[in-house]
Amino acid sequence: MSTVTISEDEFLRLKEKAGEVIKRDPTQCLAIGHTWKFIGGANAGCGETCSCSVPVHECIVCGDCDYGDNDEGNDTRQECALLDHNDEAHP
Template identity: 45%
Template sequence: MQQRLDQARAEVARLEREIAAAPCAEVGHRWKHLGGKHAGCADPDCMCSVPVYECEACGNCDYGENDEAREIIARCEEKSANG
């Protein structure tokens, strides 16, 4: 059984090396949090911030255009509409 476990670990390590070397088009971006930016909500007094991510592999940046940012902005707009 130990031999099978060692083989499985070796296979996982091989796959991890493949993924690390693969282009983002094959395995997707490897996003890391860079910080935040002002959400740009409709309310001029709003202080919302949305997360900004950068891919560790290719350096592509989402500039705060992501699902989490859309949720934050939607909640802010709903809050403003409801006063």
């Protein structure tokens, strides 16, 4: 028997096509926390000339998005605040 790997989005699409209802239950997230999935990046917004990036995640249960408001994003913004944004070496 062979193994096939599919994305989570494809898995959910196939479940819906098979007639299974995918219910997003935000109360689960309130009780045990979000189940985050990385979906891309956003500008850190550290300053006018900032080009730093922070990771953005979406909860696969309720669909909420953290918009980069996460531990790694906070670390990036703190590090960026210490940099000289007029320095050519700064991204």
